[in-house]
Amino acid sequence: MGDGDFDLADAYAVETPDDNRNLYARWADSYESGFIKENAYRYHLGVAGALLASVTPSDGPVLDVGCGTGLVGEALRLDHRCPSPLDGLDLSPEMLEQAGTKSTASGEAVYSSLHVGDLTAVLPLVGNSYGAVVSCGTFTHGHVGPDAFDELYRIARPGALFAIGINPDHFTAHGFEARFANDVAAGTIIEPTIHRVVTYGAGPNVDQTSPVAVFRLR
Ligand SMILES: C[S@@+](CC[C@H](N)C(=O)[O-])C[C@H]1O[C@@H](n2cnc3c(N)ncnc32)[C@H](O)[C@@H]1O
Numbered sequence: 001m002g003d004g005d006f007d008l009a010d011a012y013a014v015e016t017p018d019d020n021r022n023l024y025a026r027w028a029d030s031y032e033s034g035f036i037k038e039n040a041y042r043y044h045l046g047v048a049g050a051l052l053a054s055v056t057p058s059d060g061p062v063l064d065v066g067c068g069t070g071l072v073g074e075a076l077r078l079d080h081r082c083p084s085p086l087d088g089l090d091l092s093p094e095m096l097e098q099a100g101t102k103s104t105a106s107g108e109a110v111y112s113s114l115h116v117g118d119l120t121a122v123l124p125l126v127g128n129s130y131g132a133v134v135s136c137g138t139f140t141h142g143h144v145g146p147d148a149f150d151e152l153y154r155i156a157r158p159g160a161l162f163a164i165g166i167n168p169d170h171f172t173a174h175g176f177e178a179r180f181a182n183d184v185a186a187g188t189i190i191e192p193t194i195h196r197v198v199t200y201g202a203g204p205n206v207d208q209t210s211p212v213a214v215f216r217l218r
Helices: 008-013 017-027 032-038 043-054 071-077 093-099 148-155 176-185
Strands: 062-065 086-090 113-116 130-139 156-166 193-198 209-216
Touching: 008 017, 017 093, 043 071, 043 130, 043 156, 043 193, 043 209, 062 071, 062 148, 071 086, 071 130, 086 093, 093 113, 130 148, 148 156, 176 209
Parallel strands: 062 086, 062 130, 086 113, 130 156
Antiparallel strands: 156 209, 193 209
16 A cells, blocks of 8 residues: 555554554545545534534634544634634644645634643643634544543633534544443533434445533533
């Protein structure tokens, strides 16, 4: 396989943050022209739509975690309901470099700040700083599990809105559903609404829908 030939099997084969760093370092240049285009990726539109349906102007700043090349940010910034500023965080400096090239129709950068950070570790962000957290394609095979919410709750303000896309095979099997149920019972979050969004418009997984958990921190 040469660079530029990556697909879902490669993404699902990763096991550790280092695997992720290595894969996305090589994939960043061709991620959108290859995988996203070939599969008519639509997941980011559904996740952005789920956030926008519940967001208020006072929910900024927004943090896109596992922002990759910036597809969620682009979708959000097309809509006047997106609060500002919008920041991005990702493990891969190469994916962030792509996100940093994105601009709105009026020529502003899509993301105000981009942070290198590992969602399986302590995030390099100050507590209580974000009013909304969004994520697409990052809570999946070999990427990030439900323990990441400890840090995401820390960096979010009380009342912050979350819209988090989760791989459909992992939602129950890898403990996300149980994590949210525990967090509701503990009084940490309000009961999530689970949206189902179309992931791809073409390719082998065209029938897949993915859960997006939308909830607020108490
Ligand atoms: C499938 S891509 C999705 C990117 C973008 N959100 C989208 O929808 O196109 C997954 C992203 O998660 C990032 N990622 C994987 N593991 C991570 C971790 N432990 N911490 C932060 N980001 C991670 C990868 O670098 C990659 O950019």
